[in-house]
Amino acid sequence: MDVKFIMRDLPCFVGVKKGKFDLRQWINLFIMRKTLGGELNELTQEWFGQPLPPLPTL
Numbered sequence: 001m002d003v004k005f006i007m008r009d010l011p012c013f014v015g016v017k018k019g020k021f022d023l024r025q026w027i028n029l030f031i032m033r034k035t036l037g038g039e040l041n042e043l044t045q046e047w048f049g050q051p052l053p054p055l056p057t058l
């Protein structure tokens with residue numbers, strides 16, 4: 001198997017269909033709660049082997 005790219009070097013995004021304001025708000029709230037609780041950092045370290053980079057503020 002050949003390594004094509006290193007996942008930890010790629011940014012992660014969530015795509016939401018235009019006009020889906022409620023879904024976008026839910027995702028933003030989910031990310032905020034998981035960030036404040038430390039769970040998002042734990043998942044990032046588990047899956048990417050590095051701490052969560054600074055996130056943009058809302």
